[in-house]
Amino acid sequence: MITFEGAAKHYPDGTVAVAGLDLTVATGRTTVFVGPSGSGKTTSLRMINRMVEPTSGTVRIDGHDIRGQDPAVLRRSIGYVIQQAGLFPHRTVLDNIATVPLLLGWRRGRARARAAELMELVGLESSQGRRYPHQLSGGQQQRVGVARALAADPPVLLMDEPFSAVDPVVRASLQDELLRLQKELRKTIVFVTHDIDEAVRLGDRIAVFRPGGVLAQYDAPERLLAAPVDDFVESFIGYDRGVRRLSFFPARDLALDDGGVFEEEDRVERARTALEATGVPWALVVARDRTPLGWVSDRQLAEAPTGVVLGGLDLAPYGHTFNVATDSLRAALDAAVLSPAGRAVGVDEDGCVVGFVSQDDLGAAIWSVSE
Numbered sequence: 001m002i003t004f005e006g007a008a009k010h011y012p013d014g015t016v017a018v019a020g021l022d023l024t025v026a027t028g029r030t031t032v033f034v035g036p037s038g039s040g041k042t043t044s045l046r047m048i049n050r051m052v053e054p055t056s057g058t059v060r061i062d063g064h065d066i067r068g069q070d071p072a073v074l075r076r077s078i079g080y081v082i083q084q085a086g087l088f089p090h091r092t093v094l095d096n097i098a099t100v101p102l103l104l105g106w107r108r109g110r111a112r113a114r115a116a117e118l119m120e121l122v123g124l125e126s127s128q129g130r131r132y133p134h135q136l137s138g139g140q141q142q143r144v145g146v147a148r149a150l151a152a153d154p155p156v157l158l159m160d161e162p163f164s165a166v167d168p169v170v171r172a173s174l175q176d177e178l179l180r181l182q183k184e185l186r187k188t189i190v191f192v193t194h195d196i197d198e199a200v201r202l203g204d205r206i207a208v209f210r211p212g213g214v215l216a217q218y219d220a221p222e223r224l225l226a227a228p229v230d231d232f233v234e235s236f237i238g239y240d241r242g243v244r245r246l247s248f249f250p251a252r253d254l255a256l257d258d259g260g261v262f263e264e265e266d267r268v269e270r271a272r273t274a275l276e277a278t279g280v281p282w283a284l285v286v287a288r289d290r291t292p293l294g295w296v297s298d299r300q301l302a303e304a305p306t307g308v309v310l311g312g313l314d315l316a317p318y319g320h321t322f323n324v325a326t327d328s329l330r331a332a333l334d335a336a337v338l339s340p341a342g343r344a345v346g347v348d349e350d351g352c353v354v355g356f357v358s359q360d361d362l363g364a365a366i367w368s369v370s371e
């Protein structure tokens with residue numbers, strides 16, 4: 001557990017970088033510091049490894065005031081990852097990763113073996129170990145940075161905007177990788193970003209900083225999106241917070257309609273009769289294995305000659321589907337919004353249709369979870 005007790009940083013020129021922070025970072029969880037530029041996130045982070053000394057207040061790790069520890073020793077128990085990885089350009093990837101174990105006095109063979117193990121853990125090819133940092137892509141360099149920070153198996157990992165220099169696709173895959181690693185390693189991670197989406201994705205808890213180095217809100221992401229404490233936090237997290245919040249609710253509780261699902265060999269009159277009975281204006285056509293093929297409207301059915309099979313009609317695309325077991329309400333809503341029928345198609349693990357849900361029914365389900 002890391003505790004900030006009234007930790008403040010004032011600079012001689014009068015700048016208040018952090019104005020008395022009181023906050024507890026839970027062991028084994030990911031805590032994200034988020035906020036606009038200059039709001040004191042990096043300064044607060046660096047107080048943890050004594051790269052910044054507070055002008056007043058205290059920082060403790062597991063109850064011990066860190067001022068009682070030699071900074072060099074302290075830093076060996078705290079991994080540190082920064083933007084653009086900060087790798088040593090004239091050392092190979094393997095030697096970069098082995099830096100801290102070597103500093104700790106490990107023999108070269110053991111340090112290299114550990115480095116090779118970490119390369120695999122962060123998703124790098126072992127052949128890349130002999131390369132120099134400039135011979136890697138930005139995303140690969142970040143992975144090396146993460147591997148280097150993890151090399152001595154420190155209980156605490158500080159990450160200062162580690163993924164902000166890479167493109168959005170690479171960034172998303174690095175975020176996935178970190179989530180996967182964290183499930184396995186359960187480090188105490190403090191992660192700085194100015195990107196609220198990244199914060200919501202990665203954080204077990206999120207600390208929102210406001211200008212002047214003041215903590216505005218400290219909450220679990222669901223709570224932050226549901227109940228921002230004030231206008232600053234609300235505008236910082238964005239007015240689409242309602243949609244983002246839906247990521248936290250599973251789609252599995254949605255009641256799906258399967259009465260309007262027909263096979264491609266079914267004749268139009270069968271679907272026509274069913275639609276007339278229910279008043280639903282669309283039918284979903286599936287293949288024999290229940291994978292989706294597309295939508296047919298009540299108007300098409302009314303105009304089609306009797307005896308024709310549904311697969312012979314011009315089907316509207318079903319768009320993208322959502323997985324009823326693993327996806328969230330956000331995925332279902334997205335699928336419904338993009339569907340020409342205004343309905344989202346729910347599928348199982350094998351991609352077979354379970355049923356569909358209309359925007360109206362989704363709206364009702366969303367209301368029911370929105371307190």
Ligand SMILES: Nc1ncnc2c1ncn2[C@@H]1O[C@H](COP(=O)(O)OP(=O)(O)OP(=O)(O)O)[C@@H](O)[C@H]1O
Nearest residue numbers: 011015016017036037038039040041042043044194
């Ligand atoms: N050595 C210094 N002397 C004076 N002011 C400083 C010094 N270092 C940082 N600051 C100021 O302290 C404030 C907080 O900086 P900090 O780097 O912690 O912000 P941040 O929230 O991490 O911002 P960013 O997202 O831009 O990295 C800023 O106004 C910065 O200019």
